[in-house]
Amino acid sequence: FKVELVASEPMVKDPVFIDWDDQGRMWVGEFRTYMKDLDGTGENERSSRVMVLEDTDGDGRMDKSTAFVDDMINVRSVAFVEGGVLVVESGAIWFCQDDDGDLRCDQKTKLMDFATTAYDNIEHAENGLSYSLDNWMYNSKSSRKLAWREGKLDESPSDPRGQWGMATDAYGRLYHNSNSVWFQVDWGMYDRAWPANKKTVGSPTREVFAIRPNTALNRNYKPGSLREDGRVARVTTISGLAVHSHGAFGEEWEGAIFSMSPGTNTVGAFIPMKPFPHSEDYLHQTYADPIWGKREFLASTDERFRPVNGTFGPDGCLYVVDFHRGVIQHKKFLTSYLRRQSEERELDKHIGYGRIYRIVPEDQKPQPSPQNLVAGLSHPHLWWRLRSQKRIVEGDRQDLVPTIRELARNRQASPFARVHAMWTLVGLSDLDAKTTELAINDSDWFVAMTGLRTAGDTKEYGGVFPQVNLADAQRISKSGDFPHALVAYALKVVESGYPKRIVANYVDKPAEWVKRDKELYSSYKKGRELYGNSCGACHQAHGKGLANMAPTLAKSDWVNGSLSRLIGVAVHGLSGPIKVNGKLAENIPPIMPPHGYMKDDQLADVLTYVKNAWGNRSGLVSAQEIANYRIGTERFLPWTEKELSDLE
Known part of the structure; x- marks a missing residue:
């Protein structure tokens, strides 16, 4: 791999989140009032921004920037929806519209209170808006998921996950983490059919291998927190993460999780021991280092390299968001030890910086963008498949239903394209029993799994596993040709139907x-x-x-x-x-x-x-x-x- 600088200050300052529009422009959320000094002065001032960055000469580096909106309170997430852009700030989600195409917000409408705890505790508040296979946007530090339908934002209860950042993969698994855990992953979308005997799969270790001493962290004065060479022994500052799923890194990296550790100036990599769903184990991918003995996938000697978030872009490459500052600990958790370390070494100085890097394979083979939305459902990169699905569902493109249904039933098409087509039909309320029946009887395990999972989403059955599919489910449950996850799931729906999917925020109190x-x-x-x-x-x-x-x-x-x-x-x-x-x-x-x-x-x-x-x-x-x-x-x-x- 090689590391390429994509953007830096003054074009972007204090970045924490990025995404792309369909034209390949990068949108950046900035925390411009975060810890401007050790007292956190002016944290809730309205001066944070969403910036639109463009590469006008095609050299891979952004050279033009436009402030889409610049009067926000610490922008946490951005999501593109039909007709505009959702922007999450401390306390609210806004629907922002550009009426004249100049990449500047002309209308801003508050949709709901959101991330309200960020006013006081910015590290522990809702963020994410990560679109996944089932047509919902999932969020960290949240008990709700969101969907954009007919110009309105719907919400539904969801399992609470993670602390900062959210990722998804081609199978609809959700990835999240917290400050002392590299990652966690669950398959709640498919009724927790994986892992076999627990709710989530977590990282195999908390160890971290930096290439510089990391004394300016909370708790490092405690015995055992630091190795003899001054490096942190175990992670305590994990932030966002990204998962390589149908990207540009190739099959040997399929399912690899890249987790950000800004406190140790590193990005850790974890590779599945076997392809999904055949294993629940991950390998912590480290590398020999001539000075420090062992290091992470990406590591820096620069103490101000603060990778706080990551994502895979339309090109299938990993993008790392570098907050780039000395102090990353919020004032609420700034111990006297860390405050003294920061003052003595002037880590509170030189703020207002930020960098975005791209991690690209040396032998990258660029993939063209899809010609239309339905073609996008078959694109080799997951980013395009999800974006195409999102646009079809949010745009209520009923005119495309016949073509999408044809794709869902096409046994010659990619299994993942067929799965996206089925979930797109679910989002359009047009999935039919014939399509799910064909899927259940397919030779590809994931297509069959999706047929079982969505059979109750057809108009005929309304969320209950259909009796007409019981015989096929029984056949699968006795088969030796499919992975255990599918066989066990088939047996479960045969014996007791779908497990409970609704997650209640409402606390039931019987009279x-x-x-x-x-x-x-x-x-x-x-x-x-x-x-x-x-x-x-x-x-x-x-x-x-x-x-x-x-x-x-x-x-x-x-x-x-x-x-x-x-x-x-x-x-x-x-x-x-x-x-x-x-x-x-x-x-x-x-x-x-x-x-x-x-x-x-x-x-x-x-x-x-x-x-x-x-x-x-x-x-x-x-x-x-x-x-x-x-x-x-x-x-x-x-x-x-x-x-x-x-x-x-």
Whole structure:
């Protein structure tokens, strides 16, 4: 590999985040008011920026810069969405629009409170906006994921992950870390089918091998923190990370994780022992050094080299964001020891710098950009596949559905292109049962895995593993031709359906009158679990619904009114338009899918929960009431609101 300087001050100052637009311009988020002195003076001043950098002469180095927006509070993340740019600062997410194409923000709209803890504790606040295979943007230090739909930002509960930075790979795994852990990776998107017996895979070691003494770090006065030569023994300052997945580094580096250690002026590399999903072990890739004995993948003798973030770009190469300053510890955690070290060695001086480097293979073979969005789903580089998928889904490109469906079903296409096509159809609400059935029966394990995982995302089944696919899942569960992860997953859906996917921010507190009735409380708890699996993705854990997906169930006249009407909706589904509490429900799908495939007792438990949660109050719904409805109702199509009035 070789290291190339892409950008430096004064073009960019205090950079912490980068991404690219479709024209190849680099967008940089800057922390311009971070620790301007050892007291952290003026930290929340509105003078941080998003800069747009351009390489106008094609030499690989940026030579033109434009301030897209320059009145932010420590920009943490940037994401391109349909119609504009999302910018995360301390306390908020803004939707920024350039109306005249001059790369300067003309309109700025606050969308939501976000990273609010950054006002006081900048190191521990939400950041990320990392788009992944399932059409959601994931965030570190956060319990929510976000999606841009029809000009609005939707949110859904998510597992909390990491501290700073987020990455994803071609399989939809999520990578994150914290200050004392090089990396962690999980496959929550595929129902945690990997690793086998734990939630995440972590780094095999905390050891770090710098090429200079690192005395100016917290805790280094403690015995054992430093080696005899003055180098830090174990990481305590890990920041962002990047994963090489279908990039320019070649197959021997596939799945390699590059984690940033600004306190030791290094970037560590960790390579899978075997290709995914055949191993959960990683090798810490170090190199012999003539002076220090051993060093990391990238290491510097410059104490102000502060790699705080990294990402793989459209060209498939690794980009390293160098904060480039002496003091990186926030004032909230600046010990007297570190303050003294910083003052004596003037590490608080010479601020307002920043560099961005590119790590490129000596034998790099550049790949052309795709000709169109659907072609982008088949591009060799993951960056282009994800960007193309994102633009199709956020742009609601229904005109492309036939072509995308054809790609998803094409056995001659790349397995990863087919997987992206399937998830794109999920995002467009146009995945069909035939496509998932073909995928489940495919010889490629990842295509088959995606078929099993998304079978419940078709319009016909609404989030529950379909009975019609059970035989194929049973066949896979007994097969010796597939990786253990797929076989075990198939067995799981055969035995118990999909595991619970919804992650609740809402803390369920059953009312006292529910807990006092043992029979009611028992049904309530069983219904809560079933609701999380079958209903929560749309109506949400808090019951208040999801924009563009499902109306509220909390204090709804559909829930608290006629039981016969509610059972009819649950069994046979509902076709809109409808009114909720007298008001027309807007921007929701025209049909709520039927749930008549569930057993009588399961439906009774779900309805008991719904009718007694979130401020609703009723009694027990019995399995016999569900059975009586089925016996007395001959119907195949979903109800309309007008038809249901006859059931009252």
